[in-house]
Amino acid sequence: MSDSGFDLSGKVAVVTGASRGIGEAIAVRLAKAGADLVIASRKTEGLDETAATIEALGRKALIVPTNTSNKDQVYALINKSIETFGGIDILVNNAATNPHYGPLLESEDSHWEKTIQVNLQGYFWAIKASVPSMQKRGGGKIINVASIAGLHSLAWQGLYGITKAGVIHMTMTLGNELGASNIQVNAIAPGFIKTKMSSVLWQNEGLANKMIAQTPAGRIGDTEDIAGVALFLASSASNYITGQTLVADGGITNVYTS
Numbered sequence: 001m002s003d004s005g006f007d008l009s010g011k012v013a014v015v016t017g018a019s020r021g022i023g024e025a026i027a028v029r030l031a032k033a034g035a036d037l038v039i040a041s042r043k044t045e046g047l048d049e050t051a052a053t054i055e056a057l058g059r060k061a062l063i064v065p066t067n068t069s070n071k072d073q074v075y076a077l078i079n080k081s082i083e084t085f086g087g088i089d090i091l092v093n094n095a096a097t098n099p100h101y102g103p104l105l106e107s108e109d110s111h112w113e114k115t116i117q118v119n120l121q122g123y124f125w126a127i128k129a130s131v132p133s134m135q136k137r138g139g140g141k142i143i144n145v146a147s148i149a150g151l152h153s154l155a156w157q158g159l160y161g162i163t164k165a166g167v168i169h170m171t172m173t174l175g176n177e178l179g180a181s182n183i184q185v186n187a188i189a190p191g192f193i194k195t196k197m198s199s200v201l202w203q204n205e206g207l208a209n210k211m212i213a214q215t216p217a218g219r220i221g222d223t224e225d226i227a228g229v230a231l232f233l234a235s236s237a238s239n240y241i242t243g244q245t246l247v248a249d250g251g252i253t254n255v256y257t258s
């Protein structure tokens with residue numbers, strides 16, 4: 001096979017939040033490119049289906065139920081991945097939460113704790129646990145799923161947006177600090193993608209139509225729109241890109257800024 005720059009044969013990838021939505025699409029896309037997968041989320045239902053799809057592609061899939069708000073569970077996920085496959089080449093931090101949808105001043109301490117633990121600390125713990133294995137293998141790829149809410153002030157998504165802005169900054173900092181280890185750290189900032197997490201938006205017909213009308217692409221995004229970006233960032237085609245956030249939003253943030 002000619003090397004397109006997107007071949008992941010022989011690579012081991014860990015994807016959190018892989019039981020549905022964007023994480024599932026990323027895991028399957030990486031498997032299609034030849035990677036073996038470790039897939040995590042809190043519940044195993046959903047992960048079983050993702051694993052079956054990966055195995056049907058002829059790749060290996062290890063399921064590790066994990067709550068990424070728990071440091072011990074995140075380290076256990078990474079250690080189990082290394083023990084099973086001998087190391088990690090690609091980490092996709094994707095599992096996130098948005099428990100408070102409303103004005104920022106109405107958010108409670110419990111919302112802050114949960115959102116910071118899952119969206120920020122969970123990402124950081126997974127990176128910290130994975131980097132020594134990547135360094136041993138001579139390099140690696142870290143992909144943090146952020147959001148356009150981390151780049152712009154979106155109505156009623158303030159707390160979530162604060163953590164996503166933190167993810168973008170974590171990505172820049174670690175891109176700098178891990179450059180010498182040949183580990184590229186990048187983020188994806190999806191726009192409006194049709195998943196369970198965004199159902200509060202797309203199930204509201206008026207709001208969905210307004211967002212579609214504002215989006216130059218003229219549609220809500222699909223999880224496959226993000227999976228392709230993740231494949232690029234997981235592959236050697238992106239070896240000279242680090243610390244960056246790629247926006248995949250059908251153009252809507254250009255409208256915000258124009």
Ligand SMILES: NC(=O)c1ccc[n+]([C@@H]2O[C@H](COP(=O)([O-])OP(=O)(O)OC[C@H]3O[C@@H](n4cnc5c(N)ncnc54)[C@H](OP(=O)(O)O)[C@@H]3O)[C@@H](O)[C@H]2O)c1
Pocket residue numbers: 016017018019020021022023040041042043044066067068069093094095096097118145146147148189190191192193194195196197198
């Ligand atoms: N959809 C959008 O419009 C959109 C836009 C911008 C950014 N994003 C980002 O894209 C990523 C994926 O979101 P999505 O839309 O695909 O959401 P989703 O369909 O709700 O899927 C979320 C996934 O994360 C897992 N998860 C949630 N909390 C977890 C925890 N504490 N520990 C481990 N796993 C957990 C869920 O499984 P369990 O419930 O079983 O744990 C599920 O697999 C997130 O980082 C999100 O912020 C989404």
